[in-house]
Amino acid sequence: MAADVSLSPDARPKARAGAAPRRRRRSPYPTWFFLPAAIVYGALFVVPTLASLWFSLTRWTLSEAEFIGLDNFRQFFREPFLVQGVINTLIYGGLTSALKTVLGLLLAVLLTGNILFRGTLRTLVFFPVLVSTIGVGFAFEAMMHPTKGAINVALDAIGIDGPGWLTNPSLALLSVALVDVWKGVGLAAVIYMAGLVSIPADYYEAARIDGATRWQLFWRVTVPLVRPATVTVVTLSLISGLRYFELIWAMTGGGPGFSSDVIASVIYKQYQAGFYGLATAGNVILFVLIALIVLPLTWWFNRREVDL
Known part of the structure; x- marks a missing residue:
């Protein structure tokens, strides 16, 4: 009579626990492939960002910089x-x-x-x-002129007083x-x-x-x-x-x-x-x-x- 070689319920977890861990799938590309993108990202984003953080804490000109801490931020919100x-x-x-x-x-x-x-x-x-x-801005600035603009001229033709689109603060x-x-x-x-x-x-x-x-x-x-x-x-x-x-x-x-x-x-x-x-x-x-x-x-x- 053939021997029963199936695992018992108690043995199955042990078999799983003893199994070798599955290896992570490695990228087909070597790591140095990412180096050019990292250099460009660092030069165009990371370095300017860190420089901005530093210069925001200083009183600087094109030739010199004086560290003043958070004074610029205090003045900004003041x-x-x-x-x-x-x-x-x-x-x-x-x-x-x-x-x-x-x-x-x-x-x-x-x-x-x-x-x-x-x-x-x-x-x-x-x-x-x-x-x-910029072209759109200049064009609409002319069109929204309170007296000579095309929009208010058209509104005036039908009996509506056009507002000051760009001269009214509200x-x-x-x-x-x-x-x-x-x-x-x-x-x-x-x-x-x-x-x-x-x-x-x-x-x-x-x-x-x-x-x-x-x-x-x-x-x-x-x-x-x-x-x-x-x-x-x-x-x-x-x-x-x-x-x-x-x-x-x-x-x-x-x-x-x-x-x-x-x-x-x-x-x-x-x-x-x-x-x-x-x-x-x-x-x-x-x-x-x-x-x-x-x-x-x-x-x-x-x-x-x-x-x-």
């Missing part, structure tokens, strides 16, 4: 117009990011549907992304934000279109069979399945909005007064005035602000995606 720049940065970044996300998704849904002149409309939507930011930042959205929403739409065309048609067919309306198809099928595109659009738009400078400087120069100043324009003004240490401290504050907002937001998005 000046009212500098704090106003931080508040405007948060408003500008949040507003432009939200509008680009919502409008980009709606445009993408429209431009992936069966509509006339779809290719032409896609080109028109994306065209502002390719135009120079409207200046909002006006620039709207121009920024007009210029950048095309990129958000393209990212969303790439996400929409990757959704299998079977999901929509199954939902229609179950009696879903168009709104339900959009809210319960489209929005959840383009979540990766939403994460990309929100992250890129928020980073861009928090560090934006060119359009604001071209249209308002941070004015009237300090009503449309953001951190980037405040930093530029400090460099112009020769306060290099204070301006460098502002750069560090801007870097930390973006990191404190974007990193937790990215972690939350990724966590929600895993939960789904």
Whole structure:
């Protein structure tokens, strides 16, 4: 009679415990392959970042630097117009990011549907992304002139008194934000279109069979399945909005007064005035602000995606 050589339940764990540990899969590329990328990254990011941290703690010129500790940071938060720049940065970044996300998704849904002149409309939507930011700023500065601008002239023709888009302190930042959205929403739409065309048609067919309306198809099928595109659009738009400078400087120069100043324009003004240490401290504050907002937001998005 053949002997029973099967392991008993008590013996199996011991056999597993005694087994040799599985080796980690080694990369097919030698470690030194990564050296060129590491050198470029270190030279273009790590070294300038560490240098900025050091110079933010000094009072420096092009020829000398005097260590003064945290005085630059204390002065930065002591000046009212500098704090106003931080508040405007948060408003500008949040507003432009939200509008680009919502409008980009709606445009993408429209431009992936069966509509006339779809290719032409896609080109028109994306065209502002390719135009120079400074050129757009100067063009809209002229168009938003309170008396001679094309926008107010058109409004006056239909009996509406146009506001001072760039001269009213309560409207200046909002006006620039709207121009920024007009210029950048095309990129958000393209990212969303790439996400929409990757959704299998079977999901929509199954939902229609179950009696879903168009709104339900959009809210319960489209929005959840383009979540990766939403994460990309929100992250890129928020980073861009928090560090934006060119359009604001071209249209308002941070004015009237300090009503449309953001951190980037405040930093530029400090460099112009020769306060290099204070301006460098502002750069560090801007870097930390973006990191404190974007990193937790990215972690939350990724966590929600895993939960789904």
